[in-house]
Amino acid sequence: MPAPVLDTVRQILARDSRLGHDPSASIDDLMDLLYYGEFGILEQVASGPHGDVVNLVGSKGPPGVGGGLWLMSCTATSALPFPSRWASTGGDCFAARVDESAGCLYGLGAASEKVDFALKLLAASAVRAETLKKPVVVVAMFGNEASATGTPTVLAGADTPDAVLLGAPTNLELWTDHPGCVALRLGIAREVRYRRMPPSRGFFKVVVEGASAHAQCQSLGVDALELTLTTLTAWRAHGDVRVLAIECGEAPNRVPGRAELLIATSDDELPPLPAGVSVEPLPDGAVIPFPVDDLADAWLTARDAGVAAVRDALEAEGNIVGARPRRAVHTGGLSSDRDAMRGTLTFWTGPGCDHRAVVERFAHAASAALTGREGLSLDIQMLQDRPAFRGAEGAGALMPAARRALRAAGLPAVAGAGCLTTDAGITGGRDIPTLVFGPGRGDTHLYRDDECTPLLQLDAAYRFYCELIRAWCT
16 A cells, blocks of 8 residues: 555544544545545535535546545544553554554544545546546445444435445445344433422542443443442442432443433442442532433333334344344443433444334333323434445445456455444445445454454555455546
8 A cells, every 4th residue: 555545544543533523534534535536516405403414425536427436434432432542553543643563544533434535536546537448436424333424415416326335344345235224212201390409418429430432342341331330239229219310321332431410328338339430429519410310211111122122123033134233232331411311323234124113012011001190292203224234235336346446456356244333225226236334343353442454455445445445436
């Protein structure tokens, strides 16, 4: 891989593209690269739950010719993982560093599609526009696996692609199969009315430290929400413990790595603390919210009832094909806000699963579980709806072209299935030949403070993109 390519990748990783943070510096860098790469540029902006969502589309090729090869990636890196020490980059997650002895690039986003998009853009930039017989289009969508992306919007504003290559850390394999997912935000609110603070002697801030990981790699993380619930149950065996506030979780598809709670107790001191749990008394004069135990209990009751109602649909025979996810259901987090409790859930699905039916059954069961609890209202918001991908039969001419490009780049032409979810089910569902490919060793290296990708994989992916663009578009 040419040295300027690696330098550019490190420059892009140095920009903060976390959801909820100002992406303007990252967008400016990508716009500059598109401009100097001779691309026509389209910027799409839409409002999202984390602020404005920006999609960048760069196209180059002969005038008046549609279709072509689309190279698409999501480029946001979501929230920081826990723990977040970043020893590999000197404590700064944005100071991407090459470790020659390990042969890896380290930094926040190093194992994500953010790097993958940079390689695609630079590979397409290396091809002169006058040599192209078909367009090559690069698309950066400011989302990630856990948040809705702009694929339908991007497709609606352009000619239908001849073929689409979507990014994911596939370990340099071509994915023709992966699960779909439905992510929900379940919220429960109570009537605002006069409440009395129950008598308490101790008021504490509790920090529960786990370890982030991808939800499909549960064993690599420590679920801070589960540890929180277990700890509260143990403490309540020794006395009254009331939860005043809770904040836990980073994204629907992650093992929650950290939780913060405010609690009130009937004793001045708490029982022995388990590993990973720390406590400090609240200072005199601190603002104390009213307890939310009723909301937490209602939320967990509604969640459990809803999950029980849809589990058979997730485990139906038609859903157990191809890349079966290790986990079918995951709770990504839970947070309170005075008189409301909200949490996220993700359901991983297969091609035999009706997403609308899953959501309706979940909502009906969750609502029924709260019958008899006065003053509570339930709200369900869909955060993500991505169908499963089965593209082996619909890849058309893209599959042999991709295999030839892999061999030309010195890589084995391996095709298989993955457990991460992309928008390939959307493009494949529109009969667009689609494959998933990218550098990175998969879900085991995501959402960790030692995130990295081997340099050899970056070099191989760059060469593959160059070969595929030449074969398809020149």
